[in-house]
Amino acid sequence: MRYVFHPESFLMSNIPENIRLKDLVIVANLNKPFFDDFINFLRAEGYAELYDFVVENDSSRAKATIKKYLDRRIPSDLKLYDGIARPYSEDKAKWLLLGWIFRDAPVQRLEGFLKNLSGTPNERKAELLNQVRQYASSVLPDSERWDWLPIFEVMVDRLEGSRRSIKGNLFEEIVRRSLSNIFEENEINLSIDKTQIKIGGETYDVKVSGGQGTILIPVKTRETMGGGHALLFTRDIHKAISVASESGYNCIPIVIAESWTGDLSTLDCQEFIYINKNPNQVNEVEPLLIQKLESLIHVFRALT
Template identity: 45%
Template sequence: MSGLVVENLRLKELLVVVELNKPFFEEFLTFIKGQGYVNIRALIAESDEAQLEKILNTYFSADFENTLFDGIGRPYPDATSKWFFITWILRDAATQRLAPIVSKTTGRNITEKRIKVICKILAFVEPLLPNEEQWEWPAIAEIMLQRLEGSRRALKGGLFEAIVRDKLKSLFKKHDLKIEVTNKEVKLNDETYDIELIGNNQKILMPVKTRETMGGGHALLFTRDIHKAIAVAEENGFNCIPVVIAESWGGNLDELNCENYIYIQENPNQLDKINPKLEEELEALVSTFAKIE
């Protein structure tokens, strides 16, 4: 099939992480049984808010042997593991939705604020999910899969930015180019550029765009974002060199309003194929980079 990756490599990787998180789930079960509840559903059905607060305080202060892992298999800190887990089983989003709510909740510390929010969510969710099987591992594993996919997407983007930065630094060292590779994103008219190259004469902005899937409305947004990033940079007098990593991108490269770009036609999951191609593409742009030194 034209060399395209048919297998859903992302799913395979995520399911491995989900299984890594199962021991935390099992330890949580052991914990609540020690508090007098036969299963998670029984805990969720607890109507005494003072009792819930007491149990949650014990939970957040307990020493768990296991931890949760993020979308690329890195362990979360203990406090983050406990917070993410309890919000995930309640079918909520700890960072995107609940973090702003927690920040506006009164309390002596972050744990007390989180407990207050959790109690409110418990009261809301309990009648919506009345069946025991909705709180057992198969159901929770599906929730984890969804949450970890979002985590993985964000982390993978950061991973490629770090890879490009590292290879640029190695390239400039190899060719003795006095160009700074910044470690921070640059914002320009609401556009974000992942990498900034600073020379004596000029700057280069490099947005790093990756995409695993091919079709649909998000593909159009992906293409639009690339064009907009280039346009905003050029309008403000910056040279823009986008880095696009996508297995099958429908955008017309000839229509990109920039002198140089890097397009690597590979699935972002295949780092072993991407790394050598990225090195070749960057090497081919040495003369362009040298102009800003």
């Protein structure tokens, strides 16, 4: 009997499901009604399609349209969601949507320019977004670039960045809260900073201080471990440890990554926490993290 190889069957059975992509697509689709509301607003303003607005030659009219949209109340049942499906506030949602539509990064890039403009917050946003609109229309002049599908793909990309940031902050807070509970239960008098600190260009998510010293805790999470990004991830861990050591601090890195290929024995620190789980599995990761933190009570107690 001849065996016929079906590559699609092999892929489905041997490659883990891309949960991250699936979740991001779901959230991006949840955001379509918010996008559609903007398109309906443009039509009420005399633009048949998004493309017609993008290529508007009358800059004053386009800026006034953006300002009107920013001032306009959004129907209460419409929301724009972040990378883990939490709704943004209305003002932020409108700012993000327009920035994404015009292929820019509202938080990471555009917000820094707002302080250089005059006027009310919405006047400054309208001025800046209109300039971005004009530039985007010159770079992407084809009408098919301004349909929902390409905007959807941009949104997935932006939501992934949002998701990554949120996940990192989530575990930072879990570590901070867990340590606080452990210290209280074991009567260990140490202080835990409420915010991240930067030393030598490196960010440390949690700082624990006592009379006998300080421990810096970088929390590193990664959903997938393939390719060059995995090497960068490992390099970042080594660098965080190195900078802390050179600055005279003890460092306990926390690494939450499934199938991380880094060599734990090469880490230049006496203690570390590695959890071989996808950071999306918060309910599974958190109790393991608490257990591993409790195993280091003697290290923290030495700071008192």
